[in-house]
Amino acid sequence: MARAGLNAERLARAGAELADEVGFDQVTVSALAKRFDVKVASLYSHVRNSRDLRTRIALLSLEEMADRAADALAGRSGKDALIALANVYRDYAREHPGRYAAAQFRLDPETAANSAGVQHARMTRALLRGYQLSEPDETHAVRLLGSVFHGYVSLELGGSFSHSAPGTDETWTRVLDSLDAMLRSWPAPAPGADPDSGADDRTADPDRPN
Amino acid sequence: MARAGLNAERLARAGAELADEVGFDQVTVSALAKRFDVKVASLYSHVRNSRDLRTRIALLSLEEMADRAADALAGRSGKDALIALANVYRDYAREHPGRYAAAQFRLDPETAANSAGVQHARMTRALLRGYQLSEPDETHAVRLLGSVFHGYVSLELGGSFSHSAPGTDETWTRVLDSLDAMLRSWPAPAPGADPDSGADDRTADPDRPN
């Protein structure tokens, strides 16, 4: 019997393709085995279990997105950088909906800490340096950007914005305009807010999650 | 044999509880049957299939959230209303993570059109009336708010913001401040943007999705 030449890497890659075709939650060890024309049990030599497979697909997707993000940010700053980064996520999700869904897969903390997920946070922080926020405002802004990017992309992908005018491209442009304006004139904390709430962040670890 | 008194309504309710306990994607016809101490096949008299069950849980959750939203908006306007509505989603997600996940379940278009989902869009639009945007800007803003609410809540729920200072409550407050400021000074379209892209919205149907 000729061997199929499987390994965890190839399985993850094929799993990612499968996810884009049938949806991440339809990615199954069985389906993947069929795709390689191999018996199901064979995959279990390369992948611990179904969750392990999904995790690898998630990590792969996070890395791909991080690579794209790094490319997009290179040589750009300010609003240009904001738009470029935002489009990385939106375009990735539209080109690879299954992978994008995979990237949302809840990893256990240790795996997450070693994933490309931390790069994403770092790059968002780098982008924000162009807006000259100081801590803890930069952290707030990282979270805001993450929320808008993820929220917009997943709602758009889920079809929540379809069948209604105006087109989503226009909204996207306007949303990014607004974000840029917001960041340029980042509001002071509302009067009455506790100025010392949260930890002192001036010596914060730049590698920490968003 | 005594009867358990099942019906679709009770199953959906119990399914929602189960979702909050074990996660929406662990909600299974089997698990639900165990919970009622009844054989699995019995549930199929009340619910068409697994997807039908999930759909009912999703609809239930959307309704519960819509009810809370309506209560929260009553008698409020402007920033107060914005904060109240935003907190409805965040609080609901924290109290009922499984239901919140259920509310994200992709419904088929017809079901979605008859769900409480349209109320959510309508309420957001109502809230925005306080900011005096005109179409198509109001639609852009509906989408922006949806994105931020959903994005923030799901990232926070997914743990993306944990293990890092400052606390998420503070970020949330600052994000809402920013949104309010943004809406009050909604920027004009960027120069060069096509002023006529998208349909003419001045006569748009107020019931349309976001």
Place this chain on the structure above:
DNA sequence: AGGATTTGCCTAAAGGCTTTAGGTGATTTC
């Protein structure tokens, strides 16, 4: 080269979830 080891894929089997078909007794209806 040729034997030993490792590696890659297979068969077999058990357990779980989904879904359909058909049965039986409890409940409702007239």
Place this chain on the structure above:
DNA sequence: GAAATCACCTAAAGCCTTTAGGCAAATCCT
């Protein structure tokens, strides 16, 4: 109270996951 309906059950088939154990191909050693 008999008929019809309803609520739950048993049985069974299909698909997915996961583990155990086997055989042959590839690789490693002398």
